[in-house]
């Protein structure tokens with residue numbers, strides 16, 4: 325094994341380590357500073373609808389994630405891999 329490869333290995337081992345507590349604290353403080361106003365009921369309703377429209381389905385035969393329109397047209401009971 326070349327020394328470069330060993331260096332790379334050591335670097336990767338370091339990268340896999342958890343962040344220091346100081347680092348984590350800094351991040352928490354930054355997140356705390358970004359407080360958002362609570363959403364209004366109207367906004368919540370809009371978000372619910374948007375999430376509903378974006379709903380995806382997974383074909384149980386080929387495990388592709390699709391919108392319901394394509395799922396019922398080409399997958400599920402009509403899947404090629406069935």
Ligand SMILES: [Zn+2]
Pocket residue numbers: 383384385386387388398399400403404405
């Ligand atoms: Zn399928």
